[in-house]
Amino acid sequence: MVAQNVVFGILAVAMVAAAFRLVTTQNVVRAALFLAIVLAGAAGLYILLAAEFVAWVQVLVYIGAVVVLLLFGVMLTRAPIGRDADLDNDQRILGALVALFLFGALGAVLLDAFGSDKFGDFAIRRTAEVSDSIFGAYVVPFEVSSVLLLAALVGAVALARRD
Amino acid sequence: MMFALEIPYWELTIIKTVIVLSIIPAGAVVLGYVFLLKMMAHMQSRMGPMEPGGFHGWFQLIGDGIKFIQKEDIIPGEADRRVFALAPLVVLISTFLLYVVVPTGPRLVVQNLDVGIFYALAVSSLGVIGVLMAGWASANKFALLGSLRAAGQLIAYELPLVLAVVGVVIQANTMSLQGIVHAQADGSIFGFSGLGNPFFFTQIVGFGIFLAAAQAELTQTPFDMPVAESELVAGYMTEYSGFRFLFFFMAEFGTALALSAIAATLYFGGWYQPLFKTGIMADLLGPVVLGIKVMLIAFLIFWIRFTFPRFREDQLQSFAWKILIPLSLVNIMVTAIFKVVL
Numbered sequence: 001m002v003a004q005n006v007v008f009g010i011l012a013v014a015m016v017a018a019a020f021r022l023v024t025t026q027n028v029v030r031a032a033l034f035l036a037i038v039l040a041g042a043a044g045l046y047i048l049l050a051a052e053f054v055a056w057v058q059v060l061v062y063i064g065a066v067v068v069l070l071l072f073g074v075m076l077t078r079a080p081i082g083r084d085a086d087l088d089n090d091q092r093i094l095g096a097l098v099a100l101f102l103f104g105a106l107g108a109v110l111l112d113a114f115g116s117d118k119f120g121d122f123a124i125r126r127t128a129e130v131s132d133s134i135f136g137a138y139v140v141p142f143e144v145s146s147v148l149l150l151a152a153l154v155g156a157v158a159l160a161r162r163d
Numbered sequence: 164m165m166f167a168l169e170i171p172y173w174e175l176t177i178i179k180t181v182i183v184l185s186i187i188p189a190g191a192v193v194l195g196y197v198f199l200l201k202m203m204a205h206m207q208s209r210m211g212p213m214e215p216g217g218f219h220g221w222f223q224l225i226g227d228g229i230k231f232i233q234k235e236d237i238i239p240g241e242a243d244r245r246v247f248a249l250a251p252l253v254v255l256i257s258t259f260l261l262y263v264v265v266p267t268g269p270r271l272v273v274q275n276l277d278v279g280i281f282y283a284l285a286v287s288s289l290g291v292i293g294v295l296m297a298g299w300a301s302a303n304k305f306a307l308l309g310s311l312r313a314a315g316q317l318i319a320y321e322l323p324l325v326l327a328v329v330g331v332v333i334q335a336n337t338m339s340l341q342g343i344v345h346a347q348a349d350g351s352i353f354g355f356s357g358l359g360n361p362f363f364f365t366q367i368v369g370f371g372i373f374l375a376a377a378q379a380e381l382t383q384t385p386f387d388m389p390v391a392e393s394e395l396v397a398g399y400m401t402e403y404s405g406f407r408f409l410f411f412f413m414a415e416f417g418t419a420l421a422l423s424a425i426a427a428t429l430y431f432g433g434w435y436q437p438l439f440k441t442g443i444m445a446d447l448l449g450p451v452v453l454g455i456k457v458m459l460i461a462f463l464i465f466w467i468r469f470t471f472p473r474f475r476e477d478q479l480q481s482f483a484w485k486i487l488i489p490l491s492l493v494n495i496m497v498t499a500i501f502k503v504v505l
Contacts, residue, residue, distance in 0.1 A: 056285040064288030071295045081243045
């Protein structure tokens with residue numbers, strides 16, 4: 001498990017550095033690009049955990065669609081090159097508190113649930129198994145979430161078209 | 164295994180990486196030479212590329228290469244230098260990752276992923292980020308407009324591309340590209356199994372959608388609004404020169420080669436030829452057979468490119484959303500019905 005630990009270390013350092021630059025950079029487009037690096041690191045973590053399908057869904061949806069949409073929206077409206085002085089707000093303390101709370105809560109939950117698991121002990125999940133459980137045991141939540149997304153889509157169209 | 168050659172994992176990975184890294188420029192050179200310089204010259208009576216070096220203008224591409232390499236590397240003063248420099252690399256990496264799953268023989272594949280075709284579609288969407296980076300960092304309104312057009316186009320045509328592939332996945336029962344090849348090799352047409360069953364015959368609608376969407380993903384004419392030279396100079400590539408421009412050029416033709424190879428694998432059986440299904444001969448013939456199929460599909464793509472004029476931006480978007488996507492949904496439904504009934 002040495003190789004996995006080394007790769008995890010590299011990914012973790014890269015993700016933390018990118019996340020730090022994401023909130024400290026003074027340029028909104030660069031922030032979006034750092035976000036892409038963080039999300040790519042998350043995809044790398046999924047691969048380390050042998051969840052291949054989830055990793056590529058992460059790439060396709062979050063990097064290929066969400067970040068692109070973000071960049072698209074920013075560039076269509078206002079995206080100056082260089083430093084942007086008002087890309088900051090005065091709620092740093094509140095933000096730090098929320099981040100600390102999230103870190104504690106998520107860490108506690110993860111430790112409680114998987115604290116005794118060793119790296120590499122899990123079974124590799126084939127994509128076919130994933131789809132079997134989505135369309136078998138979890139078909140109702142899956143359909144409910146797709147109806148929810150459809151409702152959101154219809155709502156967005158209704159809001160955008162006021163004619 | 165015919166030869167008991169044991170190569171350590173790391174060495175094997177390095178060998179595979181070097182091969183893929185050399186395929187991209189080599190493929191770009193072959194496609195650029197055969198189609199851009201020769202076919203286009205014949206079809207559009209462009210006589211320049213037929214002259215240099217004497218015989219059929221063989222020296223033209225080498226001359227172009229020398230020209231690009233010795234050009235000055237210019238970065239605009241107002242540009243975001245780092246993002247500007249990184250953008251061509253991001254586009255090239257997206258192309259590079261595409262080759263990981265394309266099988267060229269029963270054992271000749273970099274990595275036969277379980278989710279092969281899905282992986283290919285996921286990494287091909289990374290190139291958009293590079294295009295947006297290039298357009299924004301150039302600090303040029305033509306470049307920005309070009310990259311916004313490119314992003315809108317790539318998002319719109321990503322959908323029919325994915326949906327067209329779903330038909331093949333339903334028919335083959337697998338997303339692994341190697342599995343899709345085997346599904347075609349083991350199939351039969353009305354009991355005749357001599358040629359296998361290329362999905363081209365059953366998925367002909369899907370193939371048409373895939374080809375149209377690939378044409379748009381490659382921003383080839385008639386879908387070349389992002390680099391429309393009469394409106395936007397050269398779109399997101401306007402400010403790039405020298406080897407950075409060469410990177411975009413290589414990525415474009417490398418992606419054309421990769422998408423042709425994926426189309427050949429999905430619809431024409433990839434490396435499969437009827438004589439040898441397994442063994443060393445299938446591995447040796449595989450790249451040649453796949454190469455021939457790839458060149459035929461690339462010929463189709465470039466034939467369309469050299470023949471049709473450019474769409475308008477609104478025509479492009481309505482073609483994707485009003486024709487290609489509904490058609491591919493119908494294709495999926497029909498395929499699924501046949502799958503259940505047969």
